[in-house]
Amino acid sequence: MSPQITIGLALVLFFIGAFGVLFRKSAIFTLMCLEIMLNSANLALIGAFTAWGSPIAQAAVALVMAVAAAEVALGLALVVIMARHGDVTLDAFTSLSGHEEE
């Protein structure tokens, strides 16, 4: 349970999430993988806490949780919009213009 191990675990989780983002096409999976990545970042912060023992690391985790909550709310809103368009894969949305294209 040395910090090294904790952070290594965080790294493995992070790259599993990153791979998921690259590997899956539908937006809901992307969102979930992003959550995994965020959590791995939190875990890394906790690892840093075990290394230096500063409670600031934990406060930072609390803040990341808050921001992640906001991110999920927004991400799900986007998924809802995509579902209204009839396609929830990210590859179908390559333009920011907001107009229907092609």
Next chain:
Amino acid sequence: MILKIILFWLFAIAALAGAVSVVIAKHPMRAALGLLLNFFSLGIIYILLKAPFLGIAQIIVYAGGIVVFILMAISLLGLRQIPGDRDLSARGFFSILITLAALFGALGVLLFIRLPANPSQDVGAKELGQELLGPMLIPFEIASFVLLVGMVAAVALTRTRREK
């Protein structure tokens, strides 16, 4: 102590398994359950690592809140398995390579860093609260503002306009 170590590895493996199942699951509902496993395991790990308040918060917020949120979205939108969701093209293969390269790179970097091991006390709600409302007050307020903006944005994005 040994129990703690065993628990740590147990939940670490559970977290990894959850994460992997999220990535490879065919149906979004299963992925969400994998995510739940991941979050829950992480919460336990937090508690083991002397962050009991965060561990509880992790379980409540993530496992209890966000996962439910995602599950709700899935069932509300009727999301189901999409053929070809998993990118099995050359590009998907390339992403595996790149991800592994990045992972080994990162682990390599980690090996070269010597981290101190500082035995410290549990950080409970009281210490965390003092930290958040003391030196971290401004980030804390900004985070709350971001939450507000996210809420408003989510409402604005999903609002259906009525044509007159």
Next chain:
Amino acid sequence: MEIILLITLLTPLLGAVINGFLGTWFRSKAHWVAVPALGIPFILSCYLLWQMMGLGMGPQEFTLFTWIPTGGLNIPFGLYLDQLSAVMAFTVTSVSFFVHFYSIGYMKGDPGYRRFFSYLNLFVFFMLLLVLSSSYLLMFVGWEGVGLCSYLLIGFWYEKKAASDAGKKAFIVNRIGDAGFILGMFLLFSAFGTLRFTELFPMIHGNHVPEWMLMAAALLLFLGAVGKSAQFPLYVWLPDAMEGPTPVSALIHAATMVTAGVYMVARSSALYSAVPFAGYIVAGIGAFTAALAASMAMANNDIKRILAYSTISQLGYMFIAVGLGAYAAGIFHLYTHAFFKGLLFLAAGSVMHAAGGELDIQRMGGLARKAPQTAALFIIGSLALSGIPPLAGFFSKDEILHAAAASGYTWIWVLGTITAFMTAFYMFRAVFLVFTGKPRDEHIYEHAHESGWTMTVPMWFLAAGAVAAGWAGPLYHAFIAPVFSQAHEAHGAEVNSLTLIIISVSVAVLGILVAGFMYWRPGFRNRALSLILRPFYIILYRKYWVDEIYDWVIVKPLYYASLYPLYKGIDTYIIDKGLVDGTGWLARAGGRLARAFQGGNARTYALLMLAGLVLIFYLVLLK
């Protein structure tokens, strides 16, 4: 006093702005703005002149504000009023006023009516700025401003190729002179650290500044004058400038702007007196130009170009005077010349008006019967220009010739006297061809008519000036003397004034007689004499091929140097094909490359981010 001066200066500007920006409200009523905008400065400059002359007010300098405040360079925006600038302001505003008045009739119905008045007012503003400024730099602002207005007004009928070409020619040729002016200013500034007249001139005498520097400054400033006042070798723009409307020719290219160079030299009298040799060059170029231009005027058939060459020649006279240190005489000639040459141009405009826009004097004839007033006015102007006493030109020209003779440079006097003969000849050649004899073109004669009162009345006023301006001589000299108290006239010979007067008047009369002999009613036809004179006539008619020489020596080489190595070579291949097309190609290639990454696909972006991360990790590891 400061207020009056400011009003004098700014009213024309106001008129120009009103007509320029709000002129569409007035349309054909633009003169209701423009003429009062000139009338007020005219009255005020009369008042200023009276203040100085009658009440003995001394020179005054008004600093309105600091225009350019920097460390070593402090240029105040200041006005300077002394006897010289008062005389100049009076000359400028009076002639301008009459010309504006005349333009009401002359420009009637022109589509650019308000534009014309706007430019003309702007011109007067800049001209007043030029003569009233208290430093070389501000004078240069006016100098460039009148150049701009000149360009705008020569090219006033810009649809006509000849007019816009003439405008460009005037602008470009003037640029050469202006470059000299600027360099001269720089030199003076580096030597004395100031450009203000009141600070600069007292420093010239008994100063440690080396003489070559003063000499160079004087000659460079004179180069500016050569351009602006159309002296050899930069005179070529003035005859072409006659493409502009006739009132413009009268005001800008006869009475006021072209005399700016003379004014500038007179204003710098302290400088030119300090280096007499520079003055000698000024006088020499003046004398040479006077004779050259007068000879070219003898064979020209375009009534306005005759007057243009005459103007160049008269400006040469003025430079003779100022070059030899007879500044008062030069400015006096400037002042009388403004009246009679302004009158001649207006009368020429009236002739054109009568002849339906015809300029060729060979196709006119007998117009005196159709337009008697114009004829009378033109003849008055011609007599004044020829120097027949007691008209204005006689007094001023006689003073200049006297100064030339007294200077000891006999050749200048000889050239001046020959010029006087030629002047009388070409003017009366024009008079006889236009107004007497049988009409050579029935069509033109049939339609000829006298001009309206808005045109004749101002001409009569100018004619009064042309007759009487010279009588103010003694008064003028007493008045202006303090300005040139430091200057000393070149003096090398004792001369008898009366003899000189008799000689100059008799050559003028002789010129008139010869002209009458050759062009009076039946016309002079002598085969032998014609044969002898023919080569000379052709040389003069072709204007010594000066334009062609310039074309071959300067314009063509520049043109071909630009065309082949620069345009076809560097421009086409290196700049167009290389730089311009290359830039486009680079952008397109870059775009093609970037498009591969910027497909708008979020997952691609994520992949690239991760690839970047890998790169960073391995860079850290390898280090």
